Amino acid sequence: MDEKQLLFLIEGCIANKRKAQEEIYRLFYQAMYRLCMRYLRSDDLVPEALNAGFLKAFTNIKKYDDAKGSFSTWLSAIIVRSCIDLYRSELRFQGHDDIALTDNTPLLPPDVLDRLYVADLLCYVRALPSASQVVFNLYEVDGYDHGEIATMLNISESTSRWHLSAAKKQLRNMIGTPEDAI
Amino acid sequence: MKEETSIKNTLRNKFDELPVNGTVNQDWHAMKKALRVAMPTAALGIAIQWKALLTKKIMWLLVASITAIGGATELIVYMRHQDNEKQRVLPVKVAPVAHVQPVKTNTQEKQPNTKQSNGQHGLLADSTAKQNDATVAVPDTIVQHKKQPIKIGKTIRQSADTTKSTSKHKVIVNHQNNVPPKIKKKIERIDDTLAKAKNKPDSVALQGRLKKHPRQPPMGPDSVARKHKKLPLVP
Numbered sequence: 001m002d003e004k005q006l007l008f009l010i011e012g013c014i015a016n017k018r019k020a021q022e023e024i025y026r027l028f029y030q031a032m033y034r035l036c037m038r039y040l041r042s043d044d045l046v047p048e049a050l051n052a053g054f055l056k057a058f059t060n061i062k063k064y065d066d067a068k069g070s071f072s073t074w075l076s077a078i079i080v081r082s083c084i085d086l087y088r089s090e091l092r093f094q095g096h097d098d099i100a101l102t103d104n105t106p107l108l109p110p111d112v113l114d115r116l117y118v119a120d121l122l123c124y125v126r127a128l129p130s131a132s133q134v135v136f137n138l139y140e141v142d143g144y145d146h147g148e149i150a151t152m153l154n155i156s157e158s159t160s161r162w163h164l165s166a167a168k169k170q171l172r173n174m175i176g177t178p179e180d181a182i
Numbered sequence: 183m184k185e186e187t188s189i190k191n192t193l194r195n196k197f198d199e200l201p202v203n204g205t206v207n208q209d210w211h212a213m214k215k216a217l218r219v220a221m222p223t224a225a226l227g228i229a230i231q232w233k234a235l236l237t238k239k240i241m242w243l244l245v246a247s248i249t250a251i252g253g254a255t256e257l258i259v260y261m262r263h264q265d266n267e268k269q270r271v272l273p274v275k276v277a278p279v280a281h282v283q284p285v286k287t288n289t290q291e292k293q294p295n296t297k298q299s300n301g302q303h304g305l306l307a308d309s310t311a312k313q314n315d316a317t318v319a320v321p322d323t324i325v326q327h328k329k330q331p332i333k334i335g336k337t338i339r340q341s342a343d344t345t346k347s348t349s350k351h352k353v354i355v356n357h358q359n360n361v362p363p364k365i366k367k368k369i370e371r372i373d374d375t376l377a378k379a380k381n382k383p384d385s386v387a388l389q390g391r392l393k394k395h396p397r398q399p400p401m402g403p404d405s406v407a408r409k410h411k412k413l414p415l416v417p
Contacts, residue, residue, distance in 0.1 A: 016221055018214070025210055034200045043203055050204075051213045055220060114192065118199045141193050 001027060006071060013061045021058055028072065032079045038137050039083035041126050053082035080142065084134060084153070091131050091153070116175070124174045128167050135160050136167035 009027075012020025032053065036046040057078045064074050084091070125133060134153065138144040139160070146157040146164075153160070218226065361369065 033202045
């Protein structure tokens with residue numbers, strides 16, 4: 001779908017047209033569903049988080065500015081926030097100020113990742129503690145920096161760094177790749 | 183840094199391969215319900231307004247019909263009441279009474295013929311006043327009530343027949359309805375007896391009665407009666 005069509009649909013959503021909303025929903029359903037799967041521990045919670053996110057997006061669609069970024073990025077940000085909101089009570093962040101310059105070592109070599117099944121990878125990510133899982137997803141997959149993560153989760157940047165480092169460490173251990181090999 | 187970027191891209195690509203378990207239609211249905219509550223569409227709003235309007239209209243129609251039915255019932259009851267009043271009040275016999283000289287006893291009394299009654303109540307008042315006051319002037323017309331019971335032996339003027347004299351007559355009224363059953367039986371019995379007597383003039387009873395008072399033959403010394411009674415002969 002090209003930009004014009006997408007903008008037309010967005011205008012329809014602004015006019016509260018159910019058909020346009022349905023089109024947008026169907027268009028981004030799969031991508032957003034996968035996003036929710038990464039952030040949530042169970043598939044059962046995915047539709048709830050997804051619909052909450054979409055509802056938030058449709059009610060605030062007037063605030064969307066296409067000059068600032070793509071609609072997909074805007075929508076995924078909302079969906080991520082709705083996922084975080086869904087189990088915010090479970091998120092227990094540990095403050096570690098001494099990790100100012102933590103390891104920037106990559107998680108796994110790309111060839112090792114290629115050999116992994118995506119279902120296994122998802123299982124490993126879901127096995128992480130909630131806070132570490134969120135930080136890992138935000139930083140490694142969705143490309144947020146530590147400042148944004150800190151603002152989003154209402155934690156300090158160093159705490160975000162610590163959780164990322166801990167997540168990588170645990171994943172390496174789970175996958176079974178020695179640290180020196182990376 | 184490049185390696186990190188490539189790892190990020192690889193991870194993204196990997197996660198993009200994730201199979202989606204959800205069903206779009208089912209989730210959209212749930213989404214639509216949520217949207218209907220959170221953001222009702224204009225069409226839905228119009229539909230809700232129409233529904234409310236129709237409900238209001240139906241309510242008004244109901245109220246109006248109930249009022250109309252109530253009013254009609256009230257009117258019917260009132261009209262029946264009026265008819266009953268009319269039947270009770272309207273004169274049954276209105277006939278002029280000839281040769282009646284009005285007696286001027288009360289100066290305040292007005293002539294009923296000259297008086298224009300406004301309604302039935304006025305007429306009723308006039309007629310009752312006339313009935314109650316017997317000594318007051320005799321009007322040209324006598325208003326008799328249909329349902330007014332006439333007492334036995336009461337004297338009224340016979341005004342219906344103008345050819346008859348205006349002298350007082352006793353009005354014989356068939357009063358059998360007002361007679362108690364015991365007396366009624368007695369009357370019937372008497373009537374029966376009289377009827378029998380009329381039909382059978384040669385009946386035994388009549389003969390007996392007649393025999394009671396025969397012309398007595400002179401009681402001579404050879405008379406049968408004397409013999410029968412065995413009366414002694416008086417020299």
